[in-house]
Structures are given as structure tokens and as C-alpha cells.
Amino acid sequence: MTNNQLSGHLTDQLGQFKNLSYLSLAQNKISGPIPSSIGDLSSLKFFDISENQLNGRIPLSIGELSSLKLFDVSENQLNGTFPPCFGQLESLETLAFESFYVKPSNNSMFGELTSTLQNSRDLIMIDLSENHFSGCVPAWIGDKLSSLVILSLRSNNFDGHIPHKICDLQFLQNLDLAQNNISGVIPKCFNNFSAMATKKKTKNEVSAPLVIDFPFYFKALLVLKGREDEYGNMLGLVTNIDLSANSLTGEIPKQIGSLVGLLSLNFSGNLLTGNIPDTIGNMEWMESLDLSMNRLNGEIPPSFSKLNFLNHFNVSYNNLTGQIPTSTQLQSFENLS
Structure with a gap:
């Protein structure tokens, strides 16, 4: 009914x-x-x-x-x-x-x-x-x-x-x-x-x-790429970590780069410091990465050139310096937001 x-x-x-x-x-x-x-x-x-x-x-x-x-x-x-x-x-x-x-x-x-x-x-x-x-x-x-x-x-x-x-x-x-x-x-x-x-x-x-x-029912609302959508049949193919809008401190652990099957990672809106780990470049399936609104410094790692599937990338409102890695699709993101 x-x-x-x-x-x-x-x-x-x-x-x-x-x-x-x-x-x-x-x-x-x-x-x-x-x-x-x-x-x-x-x-x-x-x-x-x-x-x-x-x-x-x-x-x-x-x-x-x-x-x-x-x-x-x-x-x-x-x-x-x-x-x-x-x-x-x-x-x-x-x-x-x-x-x-x-x-x-x-x-x-x-x-x-x-x-x-x-x-x-x-x-x-x-x-x-x-x-x-x-x-x-x-x-x-x-x-x-x-x-x-x-x-x-x-x-x-x-x-x-x-x-x-x-x-x-x-x-x-x-x-x-x-x-x-x-x-x-x-x-x-x-x-x-x-x-x-x-x-x-x-x-x-x-x-x-x-x-x-009840396999027909197994579904979930997930927030990916800043948008909430319902995933049903494809749910088993989606991998996501979202810790945004909390008060997390310290550095992003380099071990996160071991999650090579992760599609979406959102650490935005926290108090994270230090450099962006270059190990994130190992996460070649990544489609969405949001590290905005933290206190990160240093440069965007050159290893990000390997993120060929990335279509949502936001590192705005940090203290980053240096140039955008060349020969990457990162250069197509306006203001890296």
C-alpha cells in the first residue's frame, strides 16, 4: 500500500x-x-x-x-x-x-x-x-x-x-x-x-x-558531491567517507591513501592543519574530494595528477600556496572550488 x-x-x-x-x-x-x-x-x-x-x-x-x-x-x-x-x-x-x-x-x-x-x-x-x-x-x-x-x-x-x-x-x-x-x-x-x-x-x-x-528495499540516501541522492541498485558500488562540519583537528592521516576504492571523501568545515597528504593521489577512483574550510597549508600534491575521474574538487578557504599541478584536469576547476 x-x-x-x-x-x-x-x-x-x-x-x-x-x-x-x-x-x-x-x-x-x-x-x-x-x-x-x-x-x-x-x-x-x-x-x-x-x-x-x-x-x-x-x-x-x-x-x-x-x-x-x-x-x-x-x-x-x-x-x-x-x-x-x-x-x-x-x-x-x-x-x-x-x-x-x-x-x-x-x-x-x-x-x-x-x-x-x-x-x-x-x-x-x-x-x-x-x-x-x-x-x-x-x-x-x-x-x-x-x-x-x-x-x-x-x-x-x-x-x-x-x-x-x-x-x-x-x-x-x-x-x-x-x-x-x-x-x-x-x-x-x-x-x-x-x-x-x-x-x-x-x-x-x-x-x-x-x-x-528484501534486496529490492536496500537503499540509502547519501550526500555525494554536495548533493543528496537515493541509491538503490548501485549502492554496493558506492564508497564514501563524510566527516564534514565537525571540529576535527590535527593533520589528515597519510594512511587515508590506502583506501584506493573510495569514490568520495569530504573533510570540509573542520579545523584540520598541515599539508594535504600526497598519498591521496593513490586513490585513483576518487570522483569527489572536498577539503575546503580548514587550515591546511602547503601545496596541492603533484600526485593529484593521477586522479583522472575527479569531477568535484574543493580546497577553498585554506592557506594553500604554490601552483596547480600541470597537465592535470585540476586546471579545469575554476578557483579550485
């Missing part, structure tokens, strides 16, 4: 459908709260009610859905803290508040991430973007959720440092921590992101070691 003009509230009688395994009411005009009777849907695997007008809190009865794999309530008007009951959903793969899939993105949820979420070991995607979550980025994300392919905490109020445990996510292809209050240095261990360090991508599938029950 996706993409209709359905309105009204979800009735408490919804819980009577004990054998229901798939429920999609996305892109309608349904309002009111999610009824607590949803916890009675013992066979439910797929729940998508994104892009509606739901409000209130996510009921704790969600924790009773032991078969649930996909939960998407993004782009509603939900509020409240992150429900600890998600830790009971050991089969969960997608969580979208915007999991696989937890997806509660673009709501008004707040508070710190509950540590019980680390029990959902099969999570491939967590999208909590555009909420009001706070606290530090939990180290257990890297320690316990080893199958993650997409981690988006964009546009929240997270602070503290980037935990080094994040580097243990060998299947991670998209890391978006932009527009938070994160400080400290960029971990040198980012070169451990194995899925970003390979050029050999012959299939569109994500690289997680799981069978996805």
Missing part, C-alpha cells in the same frame, strides 16, 4: 494479524502514534511506514518482534529517546530512523544510543541521520556490529572523538558522521576499512556476508 493517499491512524486492531510478515505503508498521510499492539505481530519481518505523519514515541512492544529484519520509520514526526527494546531484536538487519536496517532518520528523536542495540549483530545499515541524538559515538558499534555496511549519524548532536573501534568494520562502505560536534583527530586506522580499500567491485551487491531477504 505504498505511495497512496491513505490517511487516518493505525488501529490497535493491527495486532490481530498474527501471520503478517510484510507491512509497508510508506509514502502516505498516516498520522498518530504507532500502536503498541504492533508487538503482537509475531511473524513480522518487514515494517516500513516511512514518509508519513506519525508522531509520539516508538512503543516498547517493538521489542517483541523477534523475527523483525527491517524497521523504517524515517521522515515522520516521531520523538523521544532511542528505545532500548531494539536490543531484543537479534534478527534485525536494517534500522532506519533513517537498520539491516534501523531507520528513524529525519524525526525528532533525542538522547544517547542505547547500548542494547549492540545485541543486533546482523545489522547491515544504521541510519539515524537528521535527529537530535547526542553523546559520544559508541565504541561498541565497531566492536559488536561487525556486518555494518552503512553507518550514517549525520546531522545530530554527537560529540567526543571518533572511536578507534570503528576501524574494525571491514565491510563498511559508507561512513557519514557529518554535521555533528565531533572533535579530536581522524584515526589513522581508517586504512583498515577493507571494503573501501579494494578496486575489485564487479557486482552491485553490498559486501556484507548476509543473505538479504
Whole structure:
């Protein structure tokens, strides 16, 4: 019943459908709260009610859905803290508040991430973007959720440092921590992101070691080249790191150049200093590179001449000197912005 003009509230009688395994009411005009009777849907695997007008809190009865794999309530008007009951959903793969899939993105949820979420070991995607979550980025994300392919905490109020445990996510292809209050240095261990360090991508599938029950649904909104787009079938071919608009300090680690399969890198709007590492020139598949609005100095490395696929390049508002490397397409970028 996706993409209709359905309105009204979800009735408490919804819980009577004990054998229901798939429920999609996305892109309608349904309002009111999610009824607590949803916890009675013992066979439910797929729940998508994104892009509606739901409000209130996510009921704790969600924790009773032991078969649930996909939960998407993004782009509603939900509020409240992150429900600890998600830790009971050991089969969960997608969580979208915007999991696989937890997806509660673009709501008004707040508070710190509950540590019980680390029990959902099969999570491939967590999208909590555009909420009001706070606290530090939990180290257990890297320690316990080893199958993650997409981690988006964009546009929240997270602070503290980037935990080094994040580097243990060998299947991670998209890391978006932009527009938070994160400080400290960029971990040198980012070169451990194995899925970003390979050029050999012959299939569109994500690289997680799981069978996805709903492959037609696996999609994500990604901000690349300064523009937000939805990626579906091609998602497995996209690799991205976005740490923009935080308070990161120190130098860009040279180890970042090991991520030779990375297509987009955005460190703009931080407090980064030092030279631009010449190892970035090894990232020959790079299409978008944004290092603007930092405190970088020195010259643009000559090795950038190898970035033949680069079509979005911005190093404006830094303290760079010297000439643009000759015989490169960098000379076609107006004012290097």
C-alpha cells in the first residue's frame, strides 16, 4: 500500500494479524502514534511506514518482534529517546530512523544510543541521520556490529572523538558522521576499512556476508558531491567517507591513501592543519574530494595528477600556496572550488 493517499491512524486492531510478515505503508498521510499492539505481530519481518505523519514515541512492544529484519520509520514526526527494546531484536538487519536496517532518520528523536542495540549483530545499515541524538559515538558499534555496511549519524548532536573501534568494520562502505560536534583527530586506522580499500567491485551487491531477504528495499540516501541522492541498485558500488562540519583537528592521516576504492571523501568545515597528504593521489577512483574550510597549508600534491575521474574538487578557504599541478584536469576547476 505504498505511495497512496491513505490517511487516518493505525488501529490497535493491527495486532490481530498474527501471520503478517510484510507491512509497508510508506509514502502516505498516516498520522498518530504507532500502536503498541504492533508487538503482537509475531511473524513480522518487514515494517516500513516511512514518509508519513506519525508522531509520539516508538512503543516498547517493538521489542517483541523477534523475527523483525527491517524497521523504517524515517521522515515522520516521531520523538523521544532511542528505545532500548531494539536490543531484543537479534534478527534485525536494517534500522532506519533513517537498520539491516534501523531507520528513524529525519524525526525528532533525542538522547544517547542505547547500548542494547549492540545485541543486533546482523545489522547491515544504521541510519539515524537528521535527529537530535547526542553523546559520544559508541565504541561498541565497531566492536559488536561487525556486518555494518552503512553507518550514517549525520546531522545530530554527537560529540567526543571518533572511536578507534570503528576501524574494525571491514565491510563498511559508507561512513557519514557529518554535521555533528565531533572533535579530536581522524584515526589513522581508517586504512583498515577493507571494503573501501579494494578496486575489485564487479557486482552491485553490498559486501556484507548476509543473505538479504528484501534486496529490492536496500537503499540509502547519501550526500555525494554536495548533493543528496537515493541509491538503490548501485549502492554496493558506492564508497564514501563524510566527516564534514565537525571540529576535527590535527593533520589528515597519510594512511587515508590506502583506501584506493573510495569514490568520495569530504573533510570540509573542520579545523584540520598541515599539508594535504600526497598519498591521496593513490586513490585513483576518487570522483569527489572536498577539503575546503580548514587550515591546511602547503601545496596541492603533484600526485593529484593521477586522479583522472575527479569531477568535484574543493580546497577553498585554506592557506594553500604554490601552483596547480600541470597537465592535470585540476586546471579545469575554476578557483579550485
